[in-house]
Amino acid sequence: MQLHPAVLMFIAHRHAEGRILDALHAAGFDLTLSQARLAARIGPDGTRATELAEQAQLTKQSAGSLVEALEVGGYVERVPDPSDARARLVRLAEHGKRAQQVARREERAIVREWEAHLGARRFADLVESLGRLREIVDPYQ
Amino acid sequence: MQLHPAVLMFIAHRHAEGRILDALHAAGFDLTLSQARLAARIGPDGTRATELAEQAQLTKQSAGSLVEALEVGGYVERVPDPSDARARLVRLAEHGKRAQQVARREERAIVREWEAHLGARRFADLVESLGRLREIVDPYQ
DNA sequence: CCATTATAGTCAGGGAAGCTTACCAAGCAA
DNA sequence: TTGCTTGGTAAGCTTCCCTGACTATAATGG
Numbered sequence: 001m002q003l004h005p006a007v008l009m010f011i012a013h014r015h016a017e018g019r020i021l022d023a024l025h026a027a028g029f030d031l032t033l034s035q036a037r038l039a040a041r042i043g044p045d046g047t048r049a050t051e052l053a054e055q056a057q058l059t060k061q062s063a064g065s066l067v068e069a070l071e072v073g074g075y076v077e078r079v080p081d082p083s084d085a086r087a088r089l090v091r092l093a094e095h096g097k098r099a100q101q102v103a104r105r106e107e108r109a110i111v112r113e114w115e116a117h118l119g120a121r122r123f124a125d126l127v128e129s130l131g132r133l134r135e136i137v138d139p140y141q
Numbered sequence: 142m143q144l145h146p147a148v149l150m151f152i153a154h155r156h157a158e159g160r161i162l163d164a165l166h167a168a169g170f171d172l173t174l175s176q177a178r179l180a181a182r183i184g185p186d187g188t189r190a191t192e193l194a195e196q197a198q199l200t201k202q203s204a205g206s207l208v209e210a211l212e213v214g215g216y217v218e219r220v221p222d223p224s225d226a227r228a229r230l231v232r233l234a235e236h237g238k239r240a241q242q243v244a245r246r247e248e249r250a251i252v253r254e255w256e257a258h259l260g261a262r263r264f265a266d267l268v269e270s271l272g273r274l275r276e277i278v279d280p281y282q
Numbered sequence: 283c284c285a286t287t288a289t290a291g292t293c294a295g296g297g298a299a300g301c302t303t304a305c306c307a308a309g310c311a312a
Numbered sequence: 313t314t315g316c317t318t319g320g321t322a323a324g325c326t327t328c329c330c331t332g333a334c335t336a337t338a339a340t341g342g
Contacts, residue, residue, distance in 0.1 A: 034300090
């Protein structure tokens with residue numbers, strides 16, 4: 001069966017995502033997949049919930065409830081946005097930063113494996129092609 | 142921000158999947174995303190619900206309830222499996238085959254767009270790399 | 283042939299995700 | 313000031329997908 005390239009991407013992405021979530025669980029971080037996906041979009045200086053919602057293609061209510069769950073779990077904290085009294089910035093708390101380190105480590109391991117399997121040249125080419133594809137496929141550029 | 146290759150794949154896949162689902166909706170097929178994903182795995186001669194569950198990485202209960210929804214919608218029919226009295230084969234019904242045609246058409250349009258953007262050579266290379274990656278990333282070969 | 287185990291599937295119940303509709307409060311612009 | 317936009321919350325619902333328990337058929341090993 002000849003699979004569509006998008007399905008091949010889905011398979012690889014699902015594998016990587018599963019690996020990262022497993023690593024987080026193994027390290028004792030009890031994040032759900034949706035929580036982890038949202039948390040991954042939080043910028044170093046904090047991000048507004050509305051912005052997280054847009055990027056993740058969720059309603060702000062959905063994003064809001066995920067942020068709340070992350071806050072209860074100690075992964076993030078919400079602080080007032082100095083530039084807009086209506087808004088609050090969602091920032092990684094210490095617990096969240098430790099989880100991020102675990103995730104980053106697993107991400108790097110995955111990259112090494114893919115690179116070893118494909119060869120450095122072909123892997124670099126793959127990344128380059130995916131980056132170019134993003135131009136026509138990602139509404140957030 | 143330098144995104145992980147798996148995230149780039151996620152973005153492209155989400156785009157393609159959204160396009161296909163939108164095309165189905167525009168053509169009057171009221172499938173949910175999960176239903177469509179499962180239906181996409183049904184083979185030309187029918188597939189057992191348990192097998193669909195395995196491939197989609199769902200429990201058989203979850204797959205079963207999606208199949209039931211697809212049956213209610215007229216997309217699939219369940220027929221006895223001649224080779225095993227416990228099992229039933231899930232097959233695309235006429236309505237499902239028409240939906241499949243819409244999905245296939247959109248899939249081909251996406252391939253053409255990606256190929257046009259990347260160039261035939263680079264696109265072929267991308268597909269080749271994704272296929273090789275599948276060897277280490279797909280538990281179903 | 284019978285006892286055991288594996289496989290295909292269902293039923294019941296529940297939690298998480300994410301939607302719609304409706305709302306409030308702060309900023310912004312006429 | 314009036315009204316529009318924007319950041320966020322509240323309530324209620326559907327869909328998805330899980331666990332646990334169960335039935336029925338199939339396959340296997342004495």
